[in-house]
Amino acid sequence: MPELPEVETVRRELSExxxxxxxxxxLEMHRPDLRFKIPIKLPKLLAGARLYQIRRRAKYLLWExxxxxxxxxxxxxxxxxxxxxxxxDAPELHDHVSIYFRDGRKLVYSDPRRFxxxxxxxxxxxxxxxxxxxxxxxxxxxxxxxxxxxxxxRKRPGPIKSLLMNQNLVVGVGNIYxxxxxxxAGLRPLKPARSLRLENCEKLVQSIRExxxxxxxxxxxxxxxxxxxxxxxxxxxQKLMVYDRVGEKCRKCKTAIKxxxxxxxxxxxxxxxxx
DNA sequence: CTAAATACCTGATGGC
DNA sequence: TGCCATCAGGTATTTA
Numbered sequence: 518m519p520e521l522p523e524v525e526t527v528r529r530e531l532s533e534x535x536x537x538x539x540x541x542x543x544l545e546m547h548r549p550d551l552r553f554k555i556p557i558k559l560p561k562l563l564a565g566a567r568l569y570q571i572r573r574r575a576k577y578l579l580w581e582x583x584x585x586x587x588x589x590x591x592x593x594x595x596x597x598x599x600x601x602x603x604x605x606d607a608p609e610l611h612d613h614v615s616i617y618f619r620d621g622r623k624l625v626y627s628d629p630r631r632f633x634x635x636x637x638x639x640x641x642x643x644x645x646x647x648x649x650x651x652x653x654x655x656x657x658x659x660x661x662x663x664x665x666x667x668x669x670x671r672k673r674p675g676p677i678k679s680l681l682m683n684q685n686l687v688v689g690v691g692n693i694y695x696x697x698x699x700x701x702a703g704l705r706p707l708k709p710a711r712s713l714r715l716e717n718c719e720k721l722v723q724s725i726r727e728x729x730x731x732x733x734x735x736x737x738x739x740x741x742x743x744x745x746x747x748x749x750x751x752x753x754x755q756k757l758m759v760y761d762r763v764g765e766k767c768r769k770c771k772t773a774i775k776x777x778x779x780x781x782x783x784x785x786x787x788x789x790x791x792x
Numbered sequence: 793c794t795a796a797a798t799a800c801c802t803g804a805t806g807g808c
Numbered sequence: 809t810g811c812c813a814t815c816a817g818g819t820a821t822t823t824a
Contacts (some may be wrong), residue, residue, distance in 0.1 A: 518817045552800065552819085576818075598802080611802085630801045632818060637796060647820090684819080686819090692817055719810055741804080741816060780796060783815085798822070805815085 518743045519595045521576060521655070521689025522732035523751060527601060528573045530746035531624075534603070537569050540619040541582075546613070547608050551628060552596060555614070556637045562589065563616070575651050575688035576778045579642060589639045592647065596632025598742045601625070629742075652687045655725050661687055663719040670710040670718070677713065678706035679780045681725070690725060693738055693760045696785045698725040700758045706784045731756070759785035 537664040544563040546555055556562075557580070566584035573579065593599075604625050614626040614635060617650075626633070638645045650778030653660035669686055670677070680686055681695040690698065701705050701724035705716060713721070732738060739760055744750065758768055762785060763776035771776060772789040 520817060523817080594818080596801095597816070614808090628801095629803065630818095631814090632800070634819095673794080679795080682818090694817090738817075743817070782817095794824100796824080797809105799820090800818105803816090805813105807813085808811090 518574060518597045518599070518741070519737070520691035520694050521573075521729055522694070522735075522753065522763060523737035523743050524576045524578065524595065524689075524743055525573055525733050525738045525746075526751065527595070528571050528578055531571050531578075531601060534746070535568055535571070535618075535624075536584075538567050541566050541568060542617040542619050545615045545617070547613050549632045551613060551635060553634055553636070555635045559591070559635070563585070565589070569649075573643075574648060575654070575684060576691075577648065579638075587639075589637060590642050590643065592634065592636040592638055592642075593626070594634040594647075596628060596630060596634070598630045598664060599626065599628040599633035600742075600744050601673075601746055602627065602744070603746065604747060650685055652683075652685050655687050655689055655722075655729055660728075661722060663715060663722050666718040666722055667713065667715050670713050673710035675709045676707045676779055676782055677704060677708060677721075679782075680710045681783070685770055687725070689729065692782050693740070693757070693785075694732065695727070696760045697728045700785075700787060700791060701728055703791055706779060706786050721727055753773045759786070759787060 531560055537636045541563050544560045566582050571578055578593045580588050582591055602625055604746055611629040612625045612627045616624045655661050674678055678695050681690050686786055702721040732753040735753035738753040739750035759774050762774045765774050767774055767787040770789045772787055774785055775788050776785050
């Protein structure tokens with residue numbers, strides 16, 4: 518479900534509701550695993566602990582926790598259908614984890630497909646197994662540059678679209694925003710990555726940033742499942758130029774949008790606007 | 793090393 | 809109405 522804009526929206530909403538230093542009463546697991554086993558010690562670590570900040574790295578949320586002298590990070594990922602929401606109701610079918618705060622609120626993680634993750638990190642977060650190999654944040658203007666993209670694409674004969682979704686190259690871009698960024702850049706998804714010229718990289722880097730920022734401004738895209746913390750939808754779906762629009766008219770030139778499967782993922786483009 | 797396929801899981805949808 | 813196949817925004821792991 519969620520790519521960078523959706524995860525960032527969730528992070529902002531959670532940060533808004535959970536002020537730094539808020540005290541956690543307890544965490545309850547309603548099953549032992551999501552995609553992976555949830556650390557058995559997590560409830561013990563969080564009981565009576567304080568939450569100081571929620572950061573984002575790629576599509577992961579990093580919850581900074583302190584309890585007496587113990588400092589650590591709870592890592593969470595929404596997978597395809599994960600969602601955090603505040604509720605007072607008893608756990609529903611796909612509610613897997615509940616966090617009770619001292620102030621009486623309860624935050625629940627629900628995830629029908631259970632592709633999400635929950636883990637505990639002590640020490641250097643960047644060395645965590647799931648974070649170690651991640652590329653730069655697309656929003657980082659110093660790290661994610663045209664030159665960087667140009668260098669990293671030189672030996673890549675494969676389609677640029679698949680490479681954009683590879684989190685080792687750049688993080689946060691998933692199936693929706695890969696197609697959308699390529700539309701903005703005027704590049705076909707199937708174009709071999711190594712055939713990109715420096716000016717293409719320039720444009721693409723800029724397009725990725727623009728589309729991600731615009732999507733964050735709209736609270737992300739809801740196509741099917743994505744819901745923000747208040748249960749609302751992201752409004753960017755209405756502004757998508759190609760994603761999920763096969764056969765419909767290009768919003769720029771009226772040509773019918775094309776679709777094909779690339780590395781198992783639906784890929785959309787305008788045959789007239791993109792080359 | 794790359795790139796594609798597979799696997800993980802449930803639910804919605806469409807064809808018959 | 810039921811049954812089956814297909815698809816869904818992610819990514820670790822396996823296979824080629």
